[in-house]
Structures are given as structure tokens and as C-alpha cells.
Amino acid sequence: MLAPRLIPCLDVKDGRVVKGVRFQNLRDAGDPVTQASIYQDQGADEIVILDVSATPEGKGHAVQTTAAVRQVLSIPLTVGGGVRSADDARVLLEAGADKVATNTAAVERPELLTEIAERFGSQCTVLAVDAAQRPSETWEVVINGGRKRTGIEVQAWVASAAECGAGEVLLTSWDRDGTRSGYDLALIRTVTSAIRIPVIASGGADNAGHLAEGLKSGAAAVLIASILHDGVTTVDSLKRQLLADGLAVRL
Secondary structure, eight states: OOOOEEEEEEEEETTEEEEEETTEEEEEEEOHHHHHHHHHHHTOSOEEEEETTTTTTTOOOOHHHHHHHHTTOOSOEEEESSOOSHHHHHHHHHHTOSEEEESHHHHHOTHHHHHHHHHHOGGGEEEEEEEEEOTTSOEEEEETTTTEEEEEEHHHHHHHHHHHTOOEEEEEETTTTTTOSOOOHHHHHHHHTTOSSOEEEESOOOSHHHHHHHHHTTOSEEEEOHHHHTTSOOHHHHHHHHHHTTOOOOO
């Protein structure tokens, strides 16, 4: 069994790290190159960069940011935002990404996942899913940075995406994003029961206890952002607390 991963996430807009609540009211959280370097030194297993303005504003992917971050990074790097074609994925991979994430474009054209996987491998193909809870205790996929609800049921979508070639799912609870109220554990259990590929839990982490809950609910990795950007804790501190809780993370 692979060790659980702790993955800092850098939401980037106009070349700066930003953070908000439910993708809104974004505030500046630093320089992506500096932040990536700091988190690597703290013991991060991977870094994720998501260009949060690329799809809503129709911009291209964050090639310059990817190349700049790769210059200081030796751990795996996943990049998403504005990836609409296999050629978009190629450009990001050539700039230094190890994996490429796609969200809105994959919902609009699921064969995109197959095209990326066939050219570069499923190990490079990450499906990013933003999930909003319904009153019926199910979740639907939201796209365009949370601005548009699709009516697509999350469990069915991730199962279909895995068949199309996705090698990993980055699962964000829209309702919990930036709230520090903990991951949506029911959502994690629902998605991990539907697929056999790794799931990264995202949205709502405030402390090591929340990370442990996410991992014990079936996630292979946990995404963290606000508590690192705000200096509340460090990756190393979180890992040591997880070790004390019996989770075999890598120091």
C-alpha cells in the first residue's frame, strides 16, 4: 500500500496564489514559486497548481507559472486550469508538470480524458471534480469555478471518467472549500466506493484531525491550502501528528 500523501494546493490567479471561500472573495496568498519551495522544504509529497481564472475568464493554461515553479521543485507537480485539449496538456507537461488536471472541459467533452490518457498515460491524467451537495444527500458536479451546476451526479461521473482514462480524481467539496470545517467525509466515501483509482480529498481542512478523517474515509491523499498559506501550521507538523495517529506518512 502506498503511503498517504499531503499535497499543498496553490490556487493561482494572474500569477499570484489566492484563496477564498467556495471559490469567491479571493485574497492574495503569496508568490507561487516561493510557496512551492517552502512547502517542498516542509516535506510536501506533491504540489498542485490550479489556475482558478483560466476557465471562467477564458484564459489559457498557466505555462509560465508551471515553468517557474518547476525550476525550484523536485517533487511531483500537477497543474490544472484551462486544459481543453491534449495539446494543452502537452504544453504543460513540457513546461514541467508531471500530471495535468481537467475539470470543466472534461465535463463538456469526456473524450478529452481518453485523448490525454492515450497520448501521455493515465498516470498523467487527473480529473478535477467540484462537488456540491443536493438536498437529497447526493452531490452534483459544478463547473466554471463553481458558477454553473450541471445536474450530473458525482458518483456516476467519476466512474465514467475512470473508464475514459482518468488515473486520479481530485475531489473538492464546493460546500466546504475554504471553510475549515473539515472534509465532506460522506462525499469521500461515496466517490471512493465507486472507483478504484486514487482520490485526493479537498475542501475544508483545518487541522491534522481533519486530514486523518479524510484518509481513513478512503482518500489516498489530502489537499491543504488555507492553513498553510496563513501560517497556521506546516506540512511537517501535520505529518508528525498523522504519524502519532497511526498513519504511515513519509517524513
